[in-house]
Amino acid sequence: MRILVTGGSGFVGQRLCQLLSEQGHEVQVVSRSPHQVRERLPSSCDIRDSAQAFIESPPDALVNLAGEPIAAKRWSDEQKAKLINSRVAATEQLVALCKQLKANGQPLPKVMVSGSAMGYYGAQGKRVVSEETMPNEEFAHRLCQQWEAAAQPIEALGVRLAILRTGLVLEASGGSLQKMLPPFKWGLGGRFGSGEQFMPWIHRDDLVAVILFLVNQDGLNGAFNGSAPHPVTNATFTRVLAKQLNRPAIFPVPAFVLKAGLGEMSRLLLTGADMRPARLEAAGFTFQYPTLDKALGAIL
Numbered sequence: 607m608r609i610l611v612t613g614g615s616g617f618v619g620q621r622l623c624q625l626l627s628e629q630g631h632e633v634q635v636v637s638r639s640p641h642q643v644r645e646r647l648p649s650s651c652d653i654r655d656s657a658q659a660f661i662e663s664p665p666d667a668l669v670n671l672a673g674e675p676i677a678a679k680r681w682s683d684e685q686k687a688k689l690i691n692s693r694v695a696a697t698e699q700l701v702a703l704c705k706q707l708k709a710n711g712q713p714l715p716k717v718m719v720s721g722s723a724m725g726y727y728g729a730q731g732k733r734v735v736s737e738e739t740m741p742n743e744e745f746a747h748r749l750c751q752q753w754e755a756a757a758q759p760i761e762a763l764g765v766r767l768a769i770l771r772t773g774l775v776l777e778a779s780g781g782s783l784q785k786m787l788p789p790f791k792w793g794l795g796g797r798f799g800s801g802e803q804f805m806p807w808i809h810r811d812d813l814v815a816v817i818l819f820l821v822n823q824d825g826l827n828g829a830f831n832g833s834a835p836h837p838v839t840n841a842t843f844t845r846v847l848a849k850q851l852n853r854p855a856i857f858p859v860p861a862f863v864l865k866a867g868l869g870e871m872s873r874l875l876l877t878g879a880d881m882r883p884a885r886l887e888a889a890g891f892t893f894q895y896p897t898l899d900k901a902l903g904a905i906l
């Protein structure tokens with residue numbers, strides 16, 4: 607298959623592109639700086655600076671992962687706009703590519719797997735969250751809602767759309783775990799605030815397998831929660847991580863410190879949702895790493 611990936615140079619995208627290449631797929635990557643990301647991707651990947659640049663070689667499937675990193679900077683109004691606009695613009699580029707292909711009478715991709723996140727649901731307390739749960743109105747929800755809405759018009763063109771509401775992606779080489787490991791290795795780790803907030807998580811290899819599952823299963827469309835079937839609270843995550851590293855985790859970070867330091871972005875650490883992959887499980891997806899012990903054991 608010929609598969610176009612936006613954000614292919616990122617933490618998730620790199621592993622996805624590597625696997626797709628190993629499986630013999632033709633991989634197209636959209637990147638803002640093709641030359642700079644060249645060495646992060648398999649040599650066979652065709653990297654270009656826009657989706658439109660692939661008009662002469664139409665992809666069979668689209669995977670949409672690009673976006674300004676969510677926790678890179680404090681959420682000023684300007685940064686919030688960048689978080690939304692970067693995702694909406696990348697998604698709109700893919701819709702525009704499909705419109706152009708259709709207008710030209712060229713073949714359309716059969717599917718788009720488009721990114722979203724657990725933030726879609728906002729803070730949910732102790733409630734068990736499925737794809738049907740009503741979201742909490744807050745910035746993270748508005749961000750994901752606009753990201754998802756930008757993808758919707760692709761369905762009217764006849765392209766199947768699967769939206770992936772991803773949990774915290776775990777692997778040592780990037781994402782949140784990479785940032786958490788140094789303090790935990792020094793024995794300086796601890797829970798955030800009360801530690802009662804849920805942290806839905808997924809091993810990066812399982813997430814990549816979910817993306818391939820959604821690309822390949824013809825009947826699947828709509829929103830899917832992309833996280834392991836056994837989410838944990840922040841306190842449990844802290845305990846399991848410390849145990850895996852054989853270190854104590856006795857330095858909790860009080861909520862007021864995080865709020866003072868991070869402002870509204872502290873909600874990423876202090877609130878969460880007990881998100882379950884209800885639709886993936888119903889569709890028969892099997893997680894290689896269903897529990898945190900197993901995932902961190904493999905990673906560390």
Ligand SMILES: NC(=O)c1ccc[n+]([C@@H]2O[C@H](COP(=O)([O-])OP(=O)(O)OC[C@H]3O[C@@H](n4cnc5c(N)ncnc54)[C@H](OP(=O)(O)O)[C@@H]3O)[C@@H](O)[C@H]2O)c1
Nearest residue numbers: 613615616617618637638671672673674692723772774775
């Ligand atoms: N990692 C997680 O735990 C997690 C959890 C939930 C949801 N997600 C979402 O899943 C997607 C993939 O995650 P990831 O961790 O792989 O992301 P990532 O590494 O932070 O970024 C993916 C790619 O997005 C592109 N990008 C960055 N800033 C951009 C901007 N301002 N405008 C346009 N493109 C930009 C970059 O590609 P180029 O530099 O090549 O253009 C980057 O390689 C992201 O959208 C993320 O929000 C991730």
